[in-house]
Amino acid sequence: xxxxxxxxxxxRMTTPPARDREDFWSDxxxxxxxxxxWHPVRESALPRLAPWLAFVCTVLVAALxxxxxxxxxxxxxxxLSVDILAQHSGVxxxxxxxxxxxxxxxxxxxxxxxxxxx
Amino acid sequence: MKRSLLTIGLLxxxxxxxTALAGNQVSIRLVEARSGRPHLGPGLADVAATLKSTRYNHxxxxxxxxxxxxxxxxxxxxxxxxxxxxxxxxxxxxxxxxGRKPLLSTTWRLRDGKPVVIGGFPAQGGKHILVFLAR
Numbered sequence: 657x658x659x660x661x662x663x664x665x666x667x668r669m670t671t672p673p674a675r676d677r678e679d680f681w682s683d684x685x686x687x688x689x690x691x692x693x694w695h696p697v698r699e700s701a702l703p704r705l706a707p708w709l710a711f712v713c714t715v716l717v718a719a720l721x722x723x724x725x726x727x728x729x730x731x732x733x734x735x736l737s738v739d740i741l742a743q744h745s746g747v748x749x750x751x752x753x754x755x756x757x758x759x760x761x762x763x764x765x766x767x768x769x770x771x772x773x774x
Numbered sequence: 775m776k777r778s779l780l781t782i783g784l785l786x787x788x789x790x791x792x793t794a795l796a797g798n799q800v801s802i803r804l805v806e807a808r809s810g811r812p813h814l815g816p817g818l819a820d821v822a823a824t825l826k827s828t829r830y831n832h833x834x835x836x837x838x839x840x841x842x843x844x845x846x847x848x849x850x851x852x853x854x855x856x857x858x859x860x861x862x863x864x865x866x867x868x869x870x871x872x873g874r875k876p877l878l879s880t881t882w883r884l885r886d887g888k889p890v891v892i893g894g895f896p897a898q899g900g901k902h903i904l905v906f907l908a909r
Contacts (some may be wrong), residue, residue, distance in 0.1 A: 733888045733908075736865065736881040744894075750827060755889060757824025760880065762894035767872050 732756040742766055798863055800884060800908045802839045804852035807893065808832040808900035821889045821905050828893060830900060843908065855895070855904065863908055868892070870904065884908040 732751050735758065740747060745764035752759065805818065807830035814822050815834040825833050839850035845859035845866065858869040861881075869879045870892065882890055886908055893903035 731885060731888070733885045733890045733906075734883040735890075736883055739879045741876040741878055752824045752827040754823040755821070756885075757821065757827065757889040757891060759824065759827060759891040759893065761828070762878065762892075765877065765894050765896060767875060767877060767896050 732758045734758070735760055740765070798843045798886060798908050800841050800843055800845070800859065800863070800866070800906055802841065802850050802852060802857055802859075803835055803905040803907075804837040804855060805903040805905055806834045806836050806897055806900060807903050808834075818905075821891070821907060824889045824891050825903070825905070828891070828901075828903070832900075833903075836902075852904070853902075855902070857904065868906070870895075882906070 735749055738747060738749075738760065740762055742762075743764075743766040744762050746762075748759070748761040748763065750759040750761065751757070803817070803821075805815075805825065807825070807828060809830055810832045813832040813834070814825070817835040817838065818825060818833055822833075837852040839852055839857070841848045841850060841859045843866070844862040847858060847860040850857045850859070854872050855877075856871050858871075860867045863884045865881060866884055867879070867881050870877045872895070877895065878892070880892070884890065884906065888908075890906040891903055892906070893901055895902035895904075
């Protein structure tokens with residue numbers, strides 16, 4: 657662009673008319689009212705619920721620790737060790753399905769009084 | 775509000791812990807088992823299925839006792855048998871003697887409502903059985 661073109665363009669531009677101070681601010685306020693300048697911050701429900709969540713979590717953790725699920729309560733009782741101190745011919749350990757009972761049976765145990773075998 | 779919630783939570787935890795640690799009881803029953811006409815004496819209905827798994831079918835309750843868990847070497851006298859229990863339900867040591875003669879010593883992990891039958895003790899015309907049931 658030439659210098660003359662720039663000068664010509666500048667000469668075409670007009671300076672905005674001077675405005676009255678009151679007029680400017682009243683216009684500004686009117687425009688500002690068209691767009692709310694302050695939006696209420698939407699409060700998150702989390703802070704309000706935090707104590708309740710902590711409370712529920714505490715109770716759940718306590719319940720799980722004290723009453724763990726699936727810890728084998730459905731299983732039968734278990735024999736951990738057996739030591740037969742009287743004379744005997746054998747030991748049988750049986751599990752009964754219906755009531756999940758466990759049987760420890762000592763065969764031919766000798767005590768002071770006799771009995772039938774097995 | 776936070777303080778009251780914390781208090782309620784603590785109270786609940788204490789109650790849960792109290793319930794959990796309250797301790798069970800193990801019942802001990804001495805049963806006479808014989809062959810013959812099928813019979814289940816009173817006081818044995820809850821362990822009938824387990825008893826019937828033995829080769830006997832006539833059961834009579836002779837004596838019963840109870841021990842609080844965890845057991846602290848508590849001796850229970852059931853007829854001629856002395857049963858000594860010690861330890862927690864998860865690791866319960868059971869010693870059985872007849873008179874002064876020790877018969878057996880065994881350790882069990884007892885589960886609630888799951889009966890344990892220890893048998894084969896000679897008896898007139900049958901066997902003596904000890905039934906343990908934790909609740």
